[in-house]
Amino acid sequence: MLFENPINLNLKDADVVYYPNFFSRDIADSFFASLLNQINWKQDKITVYGKTHLQPRLTAFYANNSSAYKYSTIIMHPNAFSGDLLKTKNAIETRLNINFTSCLANLYRDGLDSNGWHADDEKELGKNPIIASVSFGAERLFHFKHKLDKTQKTKLILQHGSLLLMQGGTQTYWQHQIPKTRKTIGKRINLTFRIIA
Numbered sequence: 311m312l313f314e315n316p317i318n319l320n321l322k323d324a325d326v327v328y329y330p331n332f333f334s335r336d337i338a339d340s341f342f343a344s345l346l347n348q349i350n351w352k353q354d355k356i357t358v359y360g361k362t363h364l365q366p367r368l369t370a371f372y373a374n375n376s377s378a379y380k381y382s383t384i385i386m387h388p389n390a391f392s393g394d395l396l397k398t399k400n401a402i403e404t405r406l407n408i409n410f411t412s413c414l415a416n417l418y419r420d421g422l423d424s425n426g427w428h429a430d431d432e433k434e435l436g437k438n439p440i441i442a443s444v445s446f447g448a449e450r451l452f453h454f455k456h457k458l459d460k461t462q463k464t465k466l467i468l469q470h471g472s473l474l475l476m477q478g479g480t481q482t483y484w485q486h487q488i489p490k491t492r493k494t495i496g497k498r499i500n501l502t503f504r505i506i507a
């Protein structure tokens with residue numbers, strides 16, 4: 311593991327820290343390859359304004375308890391942590407000294423897969439959720455915008471092996487998204503570790 315120079319994004323009303331090289335290149339390469347196969351990827355349907363669509367990415371939910379995760383119209387029931395997902399969880403927990411119960415995993419198959427503007431502010435995450443978001447594979451842009459102060463927005467590239475730690479008021483005051491890109495790019499895995507009672 312590397313854990314080099316964390317960067318505080320210094321966002322108003324939020325607490326966001328980016329660790330560009332949280333995992334070494336070798337470990338990131340190896341976890342990326344294994345997690346593509348080890349994770350129970352599915353494409354869920356989502357209903358927006360009464361219309362049902364397939365989500366523009368694959369997802370899976372893992373937890374060390376039986377609590378389901380509900381967001382939008384989707385209810386996800388947990389798989390058990392194992393393999394390199396468990397190794398990733400252990401590495402983060404040791405470094406951050408925070409224990410997570412759950413992980414929502416995302417697989418962006420190419421540049422047309424995406425994750426629209428949202429905040430992870432579901433009730434079951436509690437007040438001021440702590441979310442540790444790991445990226446493996448293709449680099450993608452991550453956008454932030456303040457919910458109230460329209461002058462406040464920023465973007466960063468989430469690198470292979472990086473960790474983005476969001477806490478404090480981040481989910482209360484900001485939204486984030488992974489926009490689509492027309493560039494020809496490969497797959498990206500994102501693992502968002504969360505605490506769900």
Ligand SMILES: O=C(O)CCC(=O)C(=O)O
Binds near residue numbers: 416430468
């Ligand atoms: O893919 C990412 O980096 C973000 C994923 C995300 O925002 C989420 O799962 O809530």
Ligand SMILES: [Fe+2]
Binds near residue numbers: 428430
């Ligand atoms: Fe999110």
